[in-house]
Amino acid sequence: MSIRLLRSSSHHQCYRPRYQAFSTTTRWRWHTSELDGEKMKSLKVHRDRLMKDIHHTAQWGTGERWGKASAETGMSRLALSDADKSARDWFVKTTEELGCKTTVDAMGNIFAVRPGQKDGPPIYAGSHLDTQPTGGRYDGVLGVTAAIEMLRVLNDNWVETEYPVGVVNWTNEEGARFPISMVSSGVWSGSIPLDHAHNLKEVGSGTATMKSELERIGYLGSTPASHEAIPMAAHFELHIEQGPILESERHKIGIVQGVQAYRWFTIHVKGQDCHTGTTPFNVRSDALLTAAKMILQSHRAATKHGALASTGILTLKPGSTNTVPGDVKFSLDIRAAADKTLDALEQDLRDDFALIASASDVAGLNTHGTPGLPCTVSWSTDSISSATTFHSDCISCVEAAAKVIFGDETEKLTKTMTSGAGHDSVYTSKVCPTSMIFVPSKGGVSHNPREFTSEEDCTLGAQVLVGSVVECDRRRVRG
Known part of the structure; x- marks a missing residue:
């Protein structure tokens, strides 16, 4: 596939993309407004490619071994550590190779944007790459790698969205190293002061602060950490459930209504x-x-x-x-x-x-x-x-995406849920329409090296994520 990048003649300081993508092939391109249910089914997530990314990134911060197989190790990739820097470098390189422009803000949040046909704030998908000290391979990581897989699926199928779409990696979601969870999305949303976040000291006897570590690893961005500087039209987050409900009730997808x-x-x-x-x-x-x-x-x-x-x-x-x-x-x-x-x-x-x-x-x-x-x-x-309720329009997009996949079995295989854990979507929901997608966690285990979600369920979750973002873009055109 060959994609040429054409510099746009002008751009808005905040969100207008600097580049417009177009294909050099004579093959017909789809716009999201043209994607009906049957065409949506053809936007297939590549399971092996998705899983390769999940396991490839596990080399940075490999944690405790819990089994004999090569992938049966946990993760210990604390925010702003050297391992986190390596994962971030991979994120930037990968998304830029897929035709995105990346921006790093003052909290180290990384935003990768794929141009659309029209100007406007992007629809984002994403999560976080940092983990607990004795965490697993899927918490946060699935949401980021699935969002990158979304970019690949759009490119594979020559789909041009009406508006830009993006992938975001949020900093220190876990709160394991610097003791406020979701702190960087909190700063971005205007809920947490930047100085307070920058001055957070690492847990334990260390003296490093968030700002000093952002500087050390080269991810203290010059763009303000603000939803005004980097606006979002919507935010979708795929995540493992981190609890036992979906598995025990034999559901495949959790349609998340909010967070406790x-x-x-x-x-x-x-x-x-x-x-x-x-x-x-x-x-x-x-x-x-x-x-x-x-x-x-x-x-x-x-x-x-x-x-x-x-x-x-x-x-x-x-x-x-x-x-x-x-x-x-x-x-x-x-x-x-x-x-x-x-x-x-x-x-x-x-x-x-x-x-x-x-x-x-x-x-x-x-x-x-x-x-x-x-x-x-x-x-x-x-x-x-505080308790969070997600936006009905975004929830409806997730429901529509699940319906495309499951058809008449949608009610049987999906479940409306409230998240027991906090996520960056809590803060994005304060300033833009937001929703989440859950996939089953084996035994309900999370924040543990044995954390596991099957390849089938990871792929289904990523498929719903792709469908949700595309559906959101389609509805945006219709107003």
């Missing part, structure tokens, strides 16, 4: 260091024991409210076998389908933690133990994401 609310906190408990052998229980101000009671109570309270609560990070001082810890910090992640549920849960936990710190007995936590001396407790808020 969540809040992240750091809880700081201060007691008094003392000797483990010379200090009786009743005169200890044991910060770790107090924190442990709080963590258990968070589980109990979340259960009562029909919500979720988890602690994933715990640090303590002084860290000596024969010294009772006097200083403990732990993370607290609470989630629920409705904001009002989290309001009630958070208030209950603030009340309970204060009582626990005072050495009072809360819900029998002191039963069969020896009450000690009080500690102090303080809360800091790390991240808040």
Whole structure:
């Protein structure tokens, strides 16, 4: 295939493409407005090509091995690490070879745009390439590689969209290295201040900030991280479910209606260091024991409210076998389908933690133990994401794309869902129409090296993604 690139005579500073693509062949080209249901079926995702990209990119940040096969390793590609830089370089090179113009913004988000027949903000598909420290090959990565496969499918079939379409790789979606998840899409949407994001320090004892690491790996872009500088007409994100529902109910595609609310906190408990052998229980101000009671109570309270609560990070001082810890910090992640549920849960936990710190007995936590001396407790808020409802027009595009694939079995093989995990689509939905597509996760496992989605399901998800973007472009022409 040969594509010539013709420089446009003028362009809008924000979004007008600099290049117009056209074919040098006499073969008939399709415009998306001409693609009816039968023609849409011919836009086939290449399964082997998609899977090759997923496994090829796993060389950068290969994680724990969980099986004997070559692809049976997890991922450890933290945001803005050297491995992340290599994956980013691959993203830029690959999309530019497919005829895209790439732009990097001040948060390192990468936007690759394929020109359309008309000027206007692109319709984007994408996700993220960073992973958890002990993550798998599909979380985020599938969404990016499937969006790149979308570009290839359009090129293979000589399809020219009416408006530009693009692929986006968002920075630090996981929040695993810099402790705000979806932070860069949050800056882009205007929800998180740029300075706050740039000054985030890496988790643990390191001193690197987001800005210093963006500079170090060469991805501190000059374009503002803003939906005004880089607008989107719509945003579609393919993602693994990260839960057991689709697999257990034998559905192939989740049509995501929205995302549940969540809040992240750091809880700081201060007691008094003392000797483990010379200090009786009743005169200890044991910060770790107090924190442990709080963590258990968070589980109990979340259960009562029909919500979720988890602690994933715990640090303590002084860290000596024969010294009772006097200083403990732990993370607290609470989630629920409705904001009002989290309001009630958070208030209950603030009340309970204060009582626990005072050495009072809360819900029998002191039963069969020896009450000690009080500690102090303080809360800091790390991240808040309200419950999100996606745009009905984008949801309808996903439904239409699934209908093309599944026909009369659409109702049987698809399921409307609410996401239990946060995604960059939470922030894009604040400023542009957005929706998500889920595919099954084997055993509901995610954030784990054993995370797995079958080749068939990855391909079906990518097929729905292609159809959703094309359908959105078709409807855009019709207004």
